[in-house]
Amino acid sequence: MTYSVSPVGFVRSCFKEKFAIPRQPHLAPAARGVLELVAPYDNGDAVQGLEQVSHVWLLFLFHQALEDKPRLKVRPPRLGGNQSMGVFATRATHRPNGIGQSVVKLDKVEPGRLWLSGIDLLDGTPVLDIKPYVPYADSVADAINRIASAAPTLIPVEWDDAALRQANQHALRLNEPLVELIEQCLAQDPRPAYQIPTPERRYGAQLWDLDVRWHYPQSGLIRVLEVVPAA
Numbered sequence: 001m002t003y004s005v006s007p008v009g010f011v012r013s014c015f016k017e018k019f020a021i022p023r024q025p026h027l028a029p030a031a032r033g034v035l036e037l038v039a040p041y042d043n044g045d046a047v048q049g050l051e052q053v054s055h056v057w058l059l060f061l062f063h064q065a066l067e068d069k070p071r072l073k074v075r076p077p078r079l080g081g082n083q084s085m086g087v088f089a090t091r092a093t094h095r096p097n098g099i100g101q102s103v104v105k106l107d108k109v110e111p112g113r114l115w116l117s118g119i120d121l122l123d124g125t126p127v128l129d130i131k132p133y134v135p136y137a138d139s140v141a142d143a144i145n146r147i148a149s150a151a152p153t154l155i156p157v158e159w160d161d162a163a164l165r166q167a168n169q170h171a172l173r174l175n176e177p178l179v180e181l182i183e184q185c186l187a188q189d190p191r192p193a194y195q196i197p198t199p200e201r202r203y204g205a206q207l208w209d210l211d212v213r214w215h216y217p218q219s220g221l222i223r224v225l226e227v228v229p230a231a
């Protein structure tokens with residue numbers, strides 16, 4: 001049996017590629033985006049009342065991870081990528097129907113447009129539904145998850161002087177908390193756990209319209225090298 005669903009909108013996100021996106025929402029509060037609703041939901045009626053809500057659930061498609069062949073076991077990056085686990089025990093992107101869910105902060109509501117922060121969504125992500133977060137029902141004080149018991153350990157992020165100047169200039173141009181965004185995303189160490197980075201090895205990711213490049217001068221320390229217009 002098949003059912004068909006269609007997006008209510010698409011996310012315009014600070015994240016232009018999968019690498020360096022936090023593994024869950026809230027981990028980078030400076031990660032912002034806009035959910036642009038499509039017809040007929042771009043009418044103000046569809047979001048009326050939503051301004052009374054601080055957070056929303058987004059149900060979305062992992063549109064860059066869709067696969068035909070179902071997987072029963074996956075290797076979550078959080079476990080270092082070398083331990084496999086039942087797909088339903090994880091929040092992996094490769095999963096039945098490719099559906100993701102994130103609770104994100106709702107900063108502003110406009111007809112046809114929701115301004116979001118704390119997102120973990122790639123640019124262009126199709127959103128299937130939006131639901132208000134209901135604190136008394138959705139927050140479970142005694143919940144336990146022994147696989148993912150705490151947020152990732154953060155590592156320090158340092159800046160080359162020139163890179164920090166570049167980031168501050170682009171932050172003004174974009175009117176975005178860019179320095180915070182870079183620090184929050186890199187502090188989670190986006191590198192796959194199995195890679196042991198040498199100081200010479202350069203890493204990069206695109207945030208907004210910028211290429212951010214960094215390296216690991218020593219284990220457990222990141223240094224931002226440059227923040228330049230994306231090639």
Ligand code: SAM
Binds near residue numbers: 020065091122126
């Ligand atoms: N919070 C969601 C959940 O639990 O369903 C997403 C968790 S998933 C582990 C988060 C990762 O999904 C991000 O780090 C990013 O690499 C990836 N991602 C985000 N949007 C995506 C998209 N549209 N297509 C494919 N991968 C995506």
